Amino acid sequence: MEYQTPQFFRLMQYAAAAERDVVELVSGGPDWNAPPAIGEGLHEFADLDGNDYQYPPSAGLADLREEIAARRGVAIENVVVTNGAGEANSLALAAALDRDAGTEVLLTDPVYPYYPGKTQLFGGVPRYVPVDADGSLDPAAVRERASDETAAIVVNTPNNPTGAVYDEETMAELVEIAAAHDAILVSDEVYDHFDYTGEFASALAVDSPHRIVTNAFSKSMAITGFRVGYGVFPDELVDGVRSRHMLVNVAGSRPAQYAVLRALRGTGPEYYERNRERLVRRIDGFTDALDDTGAEYTAPDGGFYVMARFPEFPGTMKNAERLVDEAGVAAMPGETFGEARADWFRFALVSPEIETAGRRLVDFFG
Amino acid sequence: MEYQTPQFFRLMQYAAAAERDVVELVSGGPDWNAPPAIGEGLHEFADLDGNDYQYPPSAGLADLREEIAARRGVAIENVVVTNGAGEANSLALAAALDRDAGTEVLLTDPVYPYYPGKTQLFGGVPRYVPVDADGSLDPAAVRERASDETAAIVVNTPNNPTGAVYDEETMAELVEIAAAHDAILVSDEVYDHFDYTGEFASALAVDSPHRIVTNAFSKSMAITGFRVGYGVFPDELVDGVRSRHMLVNVAGSRPAQYAVLRALRGTGPEYYERNRERLVRRIDGFTDALDDTGAEYTAPDGGFYVMARFPEFPGTMKNAERLVDEAGVAAMPGETFGEARADWFRFALVSPEIETAGRRLVDFFG
Incomplete structure (x- = not known):
């Protein structure tokens, strides 16, 4: 089997190497904190040693x-x-x-x-x-x-x-x-x-x-x-x-x-509720911005991601690189996910800078 | 593929269920502590959260x-x-x-x-x-x-x-x-x-x-x-x-x-040296005891394990269970490792009770 540098990794490297500031909406790692009990559990475990290790x-x-x-x-x-x-x-x-x-x-x-x-x-x-x-x-x-x-x-x-x-x-x-x-x-x-x-x-x-x-x-x-x-x-x-x-x-x-x-x-239900609410706010704000770009999109019913299609700007890796360089936003090209959404981009809303990204897309496409 | 409960697991369960006290020399997990920097590292990591998680x-x-x-x-x-x-x-x-x-x-x-x-x-x-x-x-x-x-x-x-x-x-x-x-x-x-x-x-x-x-x-x-x-x-x-x-x-x-x-x-070299020295002492003591049982064995040049063959007591699972019940020592039957050492047992010297195990084997075989 051939090892291929995954596309998301290539794009994140490209974004990191860019000369301008880039909002990275590529990777799917949450930008909020874990429940406090995770760190507490690690502290507890650290003190065990011996058989428990x-x-x-x-x-x-x-x-x-x-x-x-x-x-x-x-x-x-x-x-x-x-x-x-x-x-x-x-x-x-x-x-x-x-x-x-x-x-x-x-x-x-x-x-x-x-x-x-x-x-x-x-x-x-x-x-x-x-x-x-x-x-x-x-x-x-x-x-x-x-x-x-x-x-x-x-x-x-x-x-x-x-x-x-x-x-x-x-x-x-x-x-x-x-x-x-x-x-x-x-x-x-x-x-x-x-x-x-x-x-x-x-x-x-x-x-x-x-x-x-x-x-x-x-x-x-x-x-x-x-x-x-x-x-x-x-x-x-x-x-x-x-x-x-x-x-x-x-x-x-x-x-x-x-x-x-x-x-x-x-961890009580309020931890999960807070994260859902944060994401709903981000989705609302980001899709409002997409409206101003003339993009087609579906507001997600669940998860972290919004897919959008911009007029005459298909979701190729080349265009993803253009978005990095010219708009300051890194998003996954739709072609990575198959043929059906090759014209689209995927934005991972796990960044505190979603609003900035929205404004930049409006500036770029608007 | 069929899932088979591994032999070591079967034997450890058998030893744990025994009515008498058993020295468990089956599993290969060290019984000494990790270097202190392991616990310190976990404590440090626990306090990071966010992106580092x-x-x-x-x-x-x-x-x-x-x-x-x-x-x-x-x-x-x-x-x-x-x-x-x-x-x-x-x-x-x-x-x-x-x-x-x-x-x-x-x-x-x-x-x-x-x-x-x-x-x-x-x-x-x-x-x-x-x-x-x-x-x-x-x-x-x-x-x-x-x-x-x-x-x-x-x-x-x-x-x-x-x-x-x-x-x-x-x-x-x-x-x-x-x-x-x-x-x-x-x-x-x-x-x-x-x-x-x-x-x-x-x-x-x-x-x-x-x-x-x-x-x-x-x-x-x-x-x-x-x-x-x-x-x-x-x-x-x-x-x-x-x-x-x-x-x-x-x-x-x-x-x-x-x-x-x-x-x-x-972690300095003294941590590793101390563990080697402990094992050398255990190997010396345990093989001395084996001498008194009439067993054939090779003192190991490295690692945790000693294999020994006892007269007229081949390394079957049945005999391993007898060793648990009658000697109070749990050891891996040699048949688990192939044909060449089917007559032998493997003792993992990662227990603080090696001396007790040695004495029990002398009592049983001596």
Whole structure:
């Protein structure tokens, strides 16, 4: 496999090297603080030493798995704590493809670029289902492309990059399509704490051996660097998943797991509410600015991202570099996410300088 | 792939459930403390928050990679920081097997059980080279079994479970054999700080595109639960390795990397010397006791482990359970490590109760 410097990394380097001041709306790491219990948990852990510094159980600290299982209403045996949602999604795709029940993986277009990369790493072939103009996914479009060659259907709700949130009916139908073709629905729900509609439905609502749910504390607790995530895997797959996890990583990092456990127990709903409110304000302000640029966009129902299309300014890497140099705003070119949104840009609203970015875009396009 | 509860885990559960007091010499997690700079580093990190809690570079914190590269005398570009030696070995085997230069992986017998598991996970076929009676590996035996079907040769020095340390000549010859068959020597050197002979030689001493060196801070800093390791990969392989690492794990855990960096900078040689001295004392005491049991053994040249064979008491799981129940000592059955040492037991000398274990074995066998 060839290593390609990921596009987001190239663009961030380009923005950092620019001579002018640039508002960086590329990366998806929150710019707000973690819940205080994260730092408190790390301080506590730092004072332990000895046995507590040694291997945690491979599937994760028992108390952390229990806490997750209780919150998600699943059995502890089905929970595997992973090195972020990244590993959880890898384990999910490997498990779906290891079943010898097809090699095709249905992805959406636009797509989070890691999914096709992982699909290929584990021997699968990506096939794309275009989403609707507003970013929503029509289960009928998925049904049309699903076949007995389908090993997995991968969705992300709330969605990166479109901001779509899939409702309960959609999720149930996606699980049903997966089951009809002996495939696995992989639902990556890492933005679940950033639902602005109340419509978000986890795939866990449907009990089925044909669905895997992945998640992480990376976004909800603003700790993308800690690498603590998890997957909820059906009985039929969880043993194989644990085996692969153990063979590849042995276990996840214990200080990070300890801090997350502490923060799960010590963080009230107001922390998450405050972050949602901040993002809603940013989305409102930023989309108001987009109105003044003449851009087409959809206000996101969830997550961190706004996609926008500007007149006669397609979302190429070349134009992304122009935006850096001429507008002082760095945004991901839509072509990175597939063909359907090649004309668009994605703005990650995780910067304190969203207002500046909006003004600069108005100046540039207005 | 079937998930099998690893034998060590089964045995530890059995020992924990025993009605009598049991000295647990099964697991390989150090029983001494980490260098103080580890805890200090975690405290420092805990107070950072914000941006510092977000994604580190995928290949590891730049300062940590630089520190490793400088200490090992290699270029920073060839260093990838991993989720412990476990991930480093996985990346190494996957890289060796992805080259389409054979599917056979030469392993030693006895073998660290993770290696055959990883080999099979990445589509390789394990083939075993028996070691000599004293645990040393004769390169001629490796040469005899190597062929153009050989993708990798995996060695561990100082060795788990035999305690052998391979000298410079052996390492050079192993690299040369790998090169002659377009294969990769993977040298897992995670016990490199526990060499009691002065003979240890890293495979890094030989500059070749046919060798990968893996390592971790797990054992040397007594932080097996932190999951910070690294691999040194040749130019030809490092891009593919980085790609797989990014697709599977995104990055390692930042609090743990930060603490390790702090400890690398703030820990003097006396910390490592003290741990070596403690182990030498334990080995001396324990092998004295073994003399009184009538056991055959080789005093280890490096690492944590002593293998011993008792008269008419082969190293089966059944006998390991008898040792727990009747002697009050838990040790790994030799059959776990392959065929060559199926009659032996492995004792991990990472417990403060080594003397008690020795006395109990004398009582039981004497």
